[in-house]
Structure formats: C-alpha cells, structure tokens
Amino acid sequence: MAKSEKKKLSKDDRLNALSAVRRSKSAAPKPKATKPAQTQAIAPKFADLPGFKEIRLQKAAADLLQINNPFFRAHEARAGATTQIDGETYLNFSSYDYLGLNGHEKVQQAAKTAVDHYGISASASRVVAGERVIHTELEELIAKMHGVESSVAFVSGHATNVTSIGQLMQPDDLIIHDSYIHNSIVTGAKLSGAVRQSFPHNNLDALENILELRAHKHPRVLIVVEGVYSMDGDYPDLPRLIEIKKKYGAWLMVDEAHSIGILGKTGRGIAEHFQIDPKDVDIWMGTFSKTLAGCGGYIAGCSDLVDYLKLTASGFVFSVGIAPPIAAAVCEAIRLMEAEPERVQAAQSNGQYFLEKAQAANLDTGVSQGCAVVPIMVGDSLKATVLAARLLDRGLNVLPIIYPAVPEKSARLRFFITSEHTEDQLDQAIQLVNEEMATYNSNPISIQQVMSA
Incomplete structure (x- = not known):
C-alpha cells in the first residue's frame, strides 16, 4: 500500500476515537486561572453631575457681564x-426677619442668659442626654401658639419636613401636594417611598379629582400645602381644604414657615386668619428662622403624632437637640409676638x-x-x-x-x-x-x- 494512502476508519472507529479525546480532555488538569492585570479605576467626575454645565454657563455669563455672584454675599x-x-x-x-425680632434686646438677652446657664450646645441627642428644660418650655409655647396638644422641635427646618414625612408615610401610601410646595416636602415624600402626585397651584378642584380617583387605593393619604407660599406670597383656601380632607379621610399638613407672624390678627398663622379650629389640621409645621428669630423647625399637633415622631423620626432621634440659646431666643420671640x-x-x-x-x-x-x-x-x-x-x-x-x-x-x-x-x-x-x-x-x-x- 502506498505511503500516501490513508486507512479509512469506520463510523464506529471515528465515534470511539472522539469519545477517547473527550475523556482525555476532561481528565486533564485545568490550567490555573490568571488574575487580570491590575488597573487603576477611574473615578467619575463631579463635573459630570446633572446641572453642573448649567452652573458653569451661568457663571461664564456673569463673568462676561462683570456681574458678581448675587448668592453667598x-x-x-x-x-x-x-x-x-x-x-x-x-x-x-x-x-x-418679618417682625424685626432678630435684633430685639429681649431676644438677644434670652440667648445670652441661656449661654451662661446651658452653654452653647445640647451636646447630645435629646433621646439620650441632650434634653434640657428650655426644650420643654419651647415646645409648650409652640403648642399653645398653634392651639394644639403638643409639639416637637428639630434642629433644621428643612430636615423637619424631610424626616417627619419620611417617617409618617409608607410605600403603600399617597402624598398629594401643591405644585408650588417647598423642596423639603418633595424630598420627604421621596424618602418615604410613598406614591406622590402634585396638583396645580391652589387648584382645589384638581386636588379633589385626584382624591376621588386614588384615595381609596391607599391606606393613608397626606395632603400638604403651605400657609404662605415662599416664592409667591399667596395662601390656600384652608376651610375648603379641611372639608376635602374630611370627605376623603386624609391627613392635612400645613407648612407655616412663612405664615407665622404674617397671617392672623396676632400672627398665629393661617388658622387664625380663617378663624378655624386648629385641631382640624392634622399636622402643623413651622420654622424658627423667619419670624421667630432662630434656627430649626417644629411639628405641632396631637400628642400621639408628637410622641411617635420623638421616638421614631431619624432627624430627631439621631440628631443633637436644638441649641439651648436658640431655644431660649425663640421662646422670647413667641412671647414678644403675642405681647406686641x-x-x-x-x-x-x-x-x-x-x-x-x-x-x-x-x-x-x-x-x-x-x-x-x-x-x-x-x-x-x-x-x-x-x-x-x-x-x-x-x-x-x-x-x-x-x-x-x-x-x-x-x-x-x-x-x-x-x-x-x-x-x-x-x-x-x-x-x-x-x-x-x-x-x-x-x-x-x-x-x-x-x-x-
């Protein structure tokens, strides 16, 4: 037989040979995996964050016009x-500083006296060792100002809304707010995980339409408005809001940051302005940094609401108590608003x-x-x-x-x-x-x- 000739294998021989090759491959030791070469990861740039280009564009325009930054002045x-x-x-x-109380002699003196007595800081969360007598006095004055059972003071107005709404509402709940509502309300709603929907500014017909369609689908519904809208200087129809919230079994929250000291004969806010029972509103919120010449915020309402927040709201439980000099100054500002x-x-x-x-x-x-x-x-x-x-x-x-x-x-x-x-x-x-x-x-x-x- 010539050397160039190859013996032809039968079909069975070919199958047997293929099986043998497969067995040898599976029995052979696998080569050790080699680690990929170490490379240094590239961190994302802050300049790629949303909105950064717009900030740069505004700055460039201001520089070309030789306009100093109007902010942080x-x-x-x-x-x-x-x-x-x-x-x-x-x-x-x-x-x-709506009532000129920030520089009032009595407000300043109250803060100075508190510094001498308490020091500057509460030095701890109020839940542990940060509770001071002046905190109790402040919260009693706030509750009295609003005509409700109780209140709780927070170190930040923005955080008051974020942590309170974030704690009170759950993912199955519904939050409906005015389209002009403050950022802190929206942030708190997002934190809660609840379904969120806005209604056109001060359009209570639209609010009621939303409630009619959706309220029955959620265990809890929260309506949020402002007493005076901080960008526009108007206010909602509170009596009708109360009628609507009662009709649909919802909670009503009113942010009075800009209405305390401004609405009502004695500055007690939108409830006094409309001469309604303040207990018809479930949650009153306010800040100390406007009329009340301080810094921080509060929630006022029934004792169950306040007790719940004091023990569960992260922005209260895990935050230092409001500084005693600030609490003392706000107490004096509330008294002055009432007296003058x-x-x-x-x-x-x-x-x-x-x-x-x-x-x-x-x-x-x-x-x-x-x-x-x-x-x-x-x-x-x-x-x-x-x-x-x-x-x-x-x-x-x-x-x-x-x-x-x-x-x-x-x-x-x-x-x-x-x-x-x-x-x-x-x-x-x-x-x-x-x-x-x-x-x-x-x-x-x-x-x-x-x-x-």
Whole structure:
C-alpha cells in the first residue's frame, strides 16, 4: 500500500476515537486561572453631575457681564430693613426677619442668659442626654401658639419636613401636594417611598379629582400645602381644604414657615386668619428662622403624632437637640409676638402697601396677596440676575430667584417685606425697580449675545 494512502476508519472507529479525546480532555488538569492585570479605576467626575454645565454657563455669563455672584454675599452685621455689605449700607429686601425680632434686646438677652446657664450646645441627642428644660418650655409655647396638644422641635427646618414625612408615610401610601410646595416636602415624600402626585397651584378642584380617583387605593393619604407660599406670597383656601380632607379621610399638613407672624390678627398663622379650629389640621409645621428669630423647625399637633415622631423620626432621634440659646431666643420671640401685635399689623400693612404700589407701577407681582413675600416677575434668569446686580449698584439688595429654583420663564426678584420697612423705603424700592426695568427693556441682553461676545 502506498505511503500516501490513508486507512479509512469506520463510523464506529471515528465515534470511539472522539469519545477517547473527550475523556482525555476532561481528565486533564485545568490550567490555573490568571488574575487580570491590575488597573487603576477611574473615578467619575463631579463635573459630570446633572446641572453642573448649567452652573458653569451661568457663571461664564456673569463673568462676561462683570456681574458678581448675587448668592453667598456676606453681610457684615444684622440684616434688617437695611444691611451692611462691603462697608456700604443698602436697602434690604432679602431677609425674612418679618417682625424685626432678630435684633430685639429681649431676644438677644434670652440667648445670652441661656449661654451662661446651658452653654452653647445640647451636646447630645435629646433621646439620650441632650434634653434640657428650655426644650420643654419651647415646645409648650409652640403648642399653645398653634392651639394644639403638643409639639416637637428639630434642629433644621428643612430636615423637619424631610424626616417627619419620611417617617409618617409608607410605600403603600399617597402624598398629594401643591405644585408650588417647598423642596423639603418633595424630598420627604421621596424618602418615604410613598406614591406622590402634585396638583396645580391652589387648584382645589384638581386636588379633589385626584382624591376621588386614588384615595381609596391607599391606606393613608397626606395632603400638604403651605400657609404662605415662599416664592409667591399667596395662601390656600384652608376651610375648603379641611372639608376635602374630611370627605376623603386624609391627613392635612400645613407648612407655616412663612405664615407665622404674617397671617392672623396676632400672627398665629393661617388658622387664625380663617378663624378655624386648629385641631382640624392634622399636622402643623413651622420654622424658627423667619419670624421667630432662630434656627430649626417644629411639628405641632396631637400628642400621639408628637410622641411617635420623638421616638421614631431619624432627624430627631439621631440628631443633637436644638441649641439651648436658640431655644431660649425663640421662646422670647413667641412671647414678644403675642405681647406686641402691632408688629404683626405693621408687617401686614407694609406687605399690602408694597403690593399695591408695585401693581400701580405696572410691575408684575404674580399671584402674590401681599403676605410678606412679593415677587416682581421678570421672565428669565439672565434678566433677573442683571437687574439684581444693577439694583445693588444703586443701593438696593434684592435677590434674583432663577432656574432651577423656579421654572426659567418664572424667574423673579423676590422681595421680603417686614414690619421694619418704612413707606419711604418701599416707595424708593419700587421706583428703582421701575427705572432699571425700563433701562433693561430698552436694551435687553440674550444669552446668545453674551456667549458670542
């Protein structure tokens, strides 16, 4: 047989040979796995976070226009109807010391006395070793101010909403809030895991439609509104809200951060304004950093609500107690608001005066009802920022509220009106805004112009 000839294997021989090869491969030791070469992971960049490019764009536009950052501007002393910035005195409309109590002698003295007695800090969570007598006094005064059974004080107003809503509501529950509600409410709702839906601003027909469709599907429903809306200076129809919440078996929460000291004959808020029983509202929330000349927040209501939060809300249980000097100052501020109702009346009168004068000057005040907060709507963020800078050059300090705090087309100059402002100061502010608005409108600036310069 020639060497080139190959013996042909039968079908059975081929199958047997293939089986033998497979057996030998499975019996052979497997090679050891080798570790991949060590490489250094690349961390993500903070500059890639959402919104960072917009921040850079705004800064670039401000630099090209030679406008200083209107935010984080350092005031050199107490900011009241006037303030000191870089050694200059300005008319001030950017602080919410609504009743002028932040610099009141009795409020300051209460804080100083508390420093001497308690020190600066509570030095622990109130659940463990941070409870002080002044905390009890504060919470009793808050409950009395609202006309309810009890209250609990937190170290942060924002955290008050976040931790309270986050604890009270569960993933199967429903939270319905006004579309203009504060960020802290939305953040608390997200933390809770509950279903969340907003209704158009102050549109209670829309609220009731949502409740009719969805309330029966959830074990608990929470409706959240503000006493005075911090961006717009208006307030909701509380009597109707109470009717709606009773009809659908929901809880009603009212954030009174900007309405204490502003609404009601003696500044007790929206319940006093409408002359309704405050116990018809399930959850009252407020802050100490506006009218009450302090820092922090509170929840007020029935004793069951307060007892539950004191033992379960993480922002209370795992946080240091409110600083005793702050608690003492707020206690004195509450007493002064009650003893000097003329401060409330002055704040209310000034708010109405400014609103009417601004409207008479054909300035767009949005939906404001003159309740301490009066926006001058300008339409876009660049225009609001430019106007604020030009007004500062003329001695008036008012901040622009721009995207993303409000929708881009709702950018505004936000005026906080207090009991300390005089009518002359209010008139001067409106005149300056009118003049600078006219100057800008005669020669408007677009972002395209700025970036192509």
